Amino acid sequence: MVTLNRIYTRTGDAGRTRLATGQELSKADLRVxxxxAVDETNACLGLARLHTGAAPELDAILARIQNELFDLGADLSTPPVKDEGAWLRMSDNQVARLEAEIDNLNGQLPELTSFVLPGGTPASAALHLARTVCRRAEREAVRLVEAGEPVSGPALRYLNRLSDFLFVAARYANDRGAAEVFWRSGATR
Structure with missing residues (x-):
């Protein structure tokens, strides 16, 4: 007898889903x-990594971040419960590691004198896309908090630092700043 491992469950056909706690809610819920949006950020990083072969140190960081984004998704999909120890939560250590990586990469870049346009190398363009999707994930998490729903502090801080990291990583992926495309104010008037 062949056992099928189906990807579809049909439980979401009516527009509902379940959180990690089993709580059912709309697929359009702020938490979802x-x-x-965190999942979309992760997909964007997968795309960016297709172009980071010339920067293996950056690719290794992005690989770790992709894994951490699953941790973040687990955190966001689990509202606080009585037995917090049973659930995966983001940590301040993960935030601190991102800060150290931002400082390390940024220290290897020329000082900015203008706004940077997304582009340059394929890796940089993909990282800028990931940055903008990450900013949306952060806005969605803030909306969740503003609606009175709890979100862990490290999760919010991680999203904020991640978008900063992705900006610096995009600059780094532009041949450490050499291939950056700068905004020229009013250039097309």
């Missing part, structure tokens, strides 16, 4: 929007 927040962890959905």
């Amino acid at each position: 929007e927040a962890y959905g």
Whole structure:
């Protein structure tokens, strides 16, 4: 007898889903929007990594971040419960590691004198896309908090630092700043 491992469950056909706690809610719920945008960020990083072969040190960091984004999705999909120890939460250590990586990469870049346009190398363009999707994930998480829903502090801080990291990583992927495309104010008037 062959056992099928189906990817579809049909449980979401009516527009509902379940959180990690088993709580059922709409697929359009703010919490689902927040962890959905984190998932999109992760997909963007997968795309960016197709172009980071010339920078293996950056690729290794992005690989770790992709894994951490699953941790973040788990955190966001689990509202605080009585037995917090049973659930995966983001940590301040993960935030601190991102800060150290931002400082390390940024220290290897020329000082900015203008706004940077997304582009340059394929890796940089993909990282800028990931940055903008990450900013949306952060906005969705903030909306969740503003609606009175709890979100862990490290999760919010991680999203904020991640978008900063992705900006610096995009600059780094532009041949350490040499291939950057700068905004020229009013250039097309």
